Amino acid sequence: MTSLVADIDPWDRPRERLLRLGPDALSDVELVALLLGSGRPGAGVMECARELLDRHGGLAGLAAQQSTTLAAVPGVGPAKATRVAAALALARRFGTSTDRRRTVRGPADVRRLAGPLLAGVPDDRVVVIAADRANRVLGSGVLPDAHAHAARPPVREVLAEVLRRGAVTFALAHRHADDDPCRDGPFIADLVDGAALCGLRLLDHVVLRGDDNGPVTDAPVLHIAAALITDEQGRYLLVRKRGTTAFMQAGGKIEPGEAPDVALVREIGEELSLRVSVTDLRPLGVRDAPAANEPGYRVTAHVYALDGVTGAVATAEIEEAVWVDHDQAAALELAPLTADLLGIARPVA
Template sequence: MTIKNWHENDRPREKMIKFGEDSLSDAELLAIFLRTGIKGKSAVVLAQDLLDQFGSLHNLLNANEEEFCKGKGLGPAKYANLRGVMAMAKRYFESGMNKGDTFTRPEQIASYLHLHIGNSHRETFAMLLLDQKNHLIELVELFTGTLNKASVHPREVVKAVLHNNAAAVILAHNHPSGDPTPSQSDINITHKIKDALALIDVRVLDHIIVGNGGRFESLAQRGNML
């Protein structure tokens, strides 16, 4: 039986229009994007097969073109469509959160960071530069690779802060593994940078670590900024 023969409350598009997107499973949302299935499989069944193949919706959406096109029923055209949809989502979010916005809530900061570094396959260290009223001046990406004492240089952090005349900063990095739990190295580097910036009277308000699926950890909330 094809999707056209299903009850309208069970068809992904009609279900979303009637009950909202939150009523749909990951497979149903993906089926709307796929639009059609393949011989012998509806779009929903194909979507679930793809989720099983990639392990999660996050892994599928963050696959590179070569990995993506290995999926059943996928190809360069669908990959281009996907990148376009994700680019629109990013611009939609950024249109309501740009330079000059006040950054005070960890949830707000994490959402912003997920768009910029959350999907990177390599660990990326970044910094939100803020003015006296915690308005965003700039997001700068400083280092890429595993965080350790050798890779994160406080002098580069200080240089970026002085160049932008920032009054406060929020440190950030992603965990490509998906688990945002901070390591002892993450905590040590936070304190090292905090001490360096204290010498020029610049506050380190937090260190946000983003994982996948919207997960994040705030060192300030965990009490690790003391």
């Protein structure tokens, strides 16, 4: 096929075909050629479009490039690069266009909104989903120049974006590589504390793994409350239930109509003979993970920190309770949620 548009029959040129047949009738090369608008000396626009796609491995690879990278490609330059980048950004945003009837009810909603925005961008980009008091979505987007794994986590930037959108509640998402342990606890704890000072509330924090950009599966969900319990030495308290092999956080299922923090206080009392108050709990957000002991299920966990604990005694369904540091925890068989919270990339399958 010739690469010069002038050599193509006018009836079959990309612009005319789009007007006549619609954009779905055009190839990726033709659509990119329309965005570029012109070629370079010695190469027509069709050839430049094909080279651009080949260089980056197709549309997915092209979407992962920054405009400055595209501008450095021969025959592209700043003007064409910004057109291509803008078109790809609009395509990502299309899947998350605001609908006032949409609400953030849990991790599935966050993944559906954030997944398309995180496609083709660096793993530590942060997506903020702003919502009103009834959790209705006001808007969502990638936070400019904010990185979840930066030396200084973007707490201020996230809160400023939520306030800018006039929101009261919000959710957060970013992506980890498959082999990258999740160590977001301090970031989320600081974010929750900062949000409370501003009169805001974090609804959810979802971590996507690798290239996973789609919605969660339709697996049945167990709604639980879990405690990240530490003692004065910073050791973690992990428990193992009777008849099971995986260690996990203390906690359990939330009863209908029961608040997550109230449920956790009840479960801690039943499982560990600890008397605590909801005011002792520090919210760390909501996590989604495969269930450890219920095959085919997932858990949506409201996670709270409980610090400086002493005197825990395994009771009821708890067969074993152990105090461990991070290295000792890594040597245990862990529930997926626990492995994620402790930043240990060896969850139970």
